[in-house]
Amino acid sequence: MHLVILGNGIAGITCARHIRKRSDHRITVISGETDHFFSRTALMYIYMGHMKYKHTKPYEDQFWAKNRIDLVRAWISRVDPAAGKVVASDGREFAYDKLVIASGSVSNRFGWPGQDLPGVQGLYSYQDLELLEDNTRGAGAARAVIVGGGLIGIELAEMLLSRQIAVTVLVRESSYWNNVLAERESALVTRYIQSHGLDLRLETGLKEIQAGANGRAAAVVTDKGETIACQVVGLTAGVSPNIGFLEGSGLETKRGVLVSRAFETNLPNVYAIGDCAEFREPLPGRRPVEQVWYTGREHGVVLAQTLCGQRTEYAPGPWFNSAKFLDLEWHTYGDVPPTPQPDQASLYWENASGQQAVHLVYRVSDGRFLGINSLGIRYRHLVFDRFLRDGRNIDFVLENLAAANFDPEFFRAWEPDILATYNRQTGKNLRLKQRKGLRAVLNLIKPA
Amino acid sequence: MSNPGNSQALSLVRKTGMALFLAGFGYALFLTLGSSYRLDQEQAGKLFGSRLELIEAADPAFVGSTYRGKAAFLGALSALSEQSADAARARFGLSAADVEGMVSRNADKPFDLQAELALMEQAGTPEKAEKTKTWLGWYDGKTLSASELQTQLSAKAEGLNAGISGLELSPYAAFQASREASLSLAATRPGLAFLLTFGLVILGGLMHILPKTSEPAGIKNNGVQQDGLNSRGLIGITLGIFLIAFYIVLYWFPAWIAEWSLITDPLSYALTGGPSSQWFLYGWLYTVAVVVMGVRYAIKYRHSRYQLVRTASVTFFQIGFAFLLSNILQRFQLPARDLKNIWPLDYTFFYEYNVDSMLRAEVLPTAAKAMFALGIGLIVLGVPLLTYFYGKRWYCSWVCGCGGLAETAGDPFRHLSDKSLNAWRFERISIHSVLVFAVLMTAAVVATQVTGAEQFLGLKTADLKAWYGFGVGSVFAGVVGTGFYPLMGNRVWCRFGCPLAAYLGLVQRFKSRFRITTNGGQCISCGNCSTYCEQGIDVRWYAQRGQNIVRSSCVGCGVCSAVCPRGVLNLENGPEVDRTAVQAILLGKDKIQVLS
């Protein structure tokens, strides 16, 4: 059997690796972006000089031949399920028995005037990175305007700042990323990034990008009528599934390629995973399109099962994620909604320095713990996963919070302060039951 | 946040610092390469003793002449060695003319040794007579033909002459001579020279480093991969060549850095009570490098308390144990040992002179014996126990001097370590081979002391010692270990060569509570951890599959954890259960058969 996987990102590659672990199927992975799988999440570090491209490749180049995974560099322009083949822009054709579409995302562009001028770009692909090098090379670039907050926006801002390019960020929201972060975390992050040299314009949108005499982007006009001179414009207002090339293929799409819980599309022998897939029936509490690294990895693992003869549905554990706003780390486990929900209460604690904060959410009626956001403190996935799966009570979680701490040795412990805040807020008198460390973790995760 | 005026001022401070650093460094180079040299009669007498006569015979002008530049002086010294050999042969040896004379006087009649000796005495060469008496005694009274005499006496003369040498200055003697003859500021006003060299280097270094505190704390590896110094650019390669040259000079041609030792004389007198040697100088340089670059490291990683505490520890052990204590011990005539140095890194621990100095000391014998007990205790108890509880990091990145230099001065080069599987394969072979070699060599040394046999398993103990000392002790640990920092990363020795690291690593791998835990599914495979692991461990390979990292080579520097942008990695000690487990649940694999 010949399996063709379109896309060598985390989703496609994980799928290929796991098919190989379980079968002898012939596997071909096609991508137009790079010869080898690399970590998209590390694009920023290449630009900043922390790493070179080669460091972002999680497997040595010889790995693929050794595991009999054929790599093809090509842009696929047409998928022809009726004939069981995909066709590349250079005319090459690849016949498949089963096809996995793992084509990722593209940066959003909302039809802004001037959005296609030279000097205007998104940040998604390796080619975008090369373009950014071109756009910011030399002394030419003194100021950049980034349109759209969120995680890629802040990364792009950090990248440009590292090269002494002044950055203005236009954000539609009233506070940074408050469509995802709850109010107080968002406020903290907003303060944090403002104090790190970013010119943040809240509740401001893009109206138009103007060209200069050389035909390149020279200024941005905001919806508040302000004109900001700049040499580079970064468009980071989110990403959408990369499905343009699937038009006419007969695949059913909405935002992304519509799939079942087992990643089957409407056509037999065609599957979709990763950023480009959209669940017909989203999992409870989760979005129909999952656009993060680890979900792509999980999709790949699960689909490999199906492709090797054991149909398996996607049934992920509790949600988690992490990111970094400049030097401020954010971890989340479970569900912390951006706006308060009925029957939910919060414990929010913030260190006076504004460098650490936690926000725990629980159900008022039965005290069940629902989720945590932490900023500047690391918490252990393993432990929070258990808290959430076991439906632990908020009191239990707080009493064992130190045991869930994942900060390195010698870091100051904030859990006593956090618990004191809770006690003050609720009139309770809880105490920390365990100290940080592996022994405590082992106690906690022992099967109940 | 940073106001531009302020940052301009800071950048000026940094540039000035760099200029001062280069000035101090340049002046130090000038002092040791460009000074003038002259030995007066008294100094020459002190240095050469009775061999002074030879020098005067070879080159009467040497004493009292001024030589400009180290090259000229050392050149004159080595010319002197050759000329003095000629002079010595003329005085002590039998020339072709001597042989011819003897043949013509003694052919076909009984050889008259007494007459020949008398002739030599008359000629004012009594030493020659002395030698001739031993070498030609057999011929006394024997009758040989002219041709027989000619061949036999020529052969004898050759043998006799071969045993005559001139001055033959050892590298150490050349070092001493350079120190004695130096007319530089380093000799005349060492305190001032100290300020103008080390003073400027340290001040400039700190001025270059300290303004970094104005940047926000957090990982700042900006531009590391493009930097000419950090990433094998021209400056990096130049520095590598300089360091390699420095080690070669230090081990085999110390005369070239004689002035640097003169500069440290006052310090040496204060600590040890005696003049500085190239080893005292080396200890001082090493300590300066650890401290100054330790400050840089602490600033760079100040977002991590683990890094601050660890750097304080490793700096403390360098200053306190390796430098101060060992030199002060010498002052009290105790063995000048670095007490934290453990066999087999300290491969001379069981050498006869060391064992004698500890077990048969005349001064403070109990203290000296305690030093021996400490050394043994560290080998048999300290290493296994502490490594069981904390991993090999307790030594390699908290205590050890090699580790101390690697973590501080070597930090800018940590990403240059090779992460490939092939490098890992090579590492396992090479480091364990050195361990076997060290054990074998030491067994031979001990056997020789106990039984008096000069051989062990058919190998000469002296040869084993010589090979190990040269190949491992000097070339591997020094020239390659540190000289290659800018070329192959800061832990070349620790990773590929150190036999103690191999021993610690075996314990860490098979019986320890230490591991690096990974935070479930949070890894985004970015690669920062692997890139900055100085031991070339592909940390990401484990992290992205949610597996704890248990590797014999991990020195627990904690940098993988410090540079990870997602807080995935943590150095932890704990119960041994599940030490290398893969946390399958968190990777979405709990519903399926785990094949990670």
Ligand SMILES: Cc1cc2nc3c(=O)[nH]c(=O)nc-3n(C[C@H](O)[C@H](O)[C@H](O)COP(=O)(O)OP(=O)(O)OC[C@H]3O[C@@H](n4cnc5c(N)ncnc54)[C@H](O)[C@@H]3O)c2cc1C
């Ligand atoms: C700058 C940046 C930072 C990010 N940081 C994080 C983070 O910190 N944490 C996190 O969880 N997520 C992060 N993400 C999101 C994460 O990278 C994506 O969710 C993930 O890479 C999606 O993986 P994928 O395999 O679905 O698609 P992709 O990685 O996009 O791979 C798809 C591949 O298919 C190729 N392809 C597409 N169409 C064709 C075609 N027609 N022909 C040939 N090849 C084609 C593409 O070129 C691409 O190489 C980040 C994304 C970006 C852009």
Ligand code: SF4
């Ligand atoms: S462990 Fe951290 S540094 Fe290493 S690859 Fe994963 S996210 Fe990157």
Ligand code: SF4
């Ligand atoms: S694995 Fe981490 S702690 Fe161990 S040596 Fe490498 S960087 Fe240091």
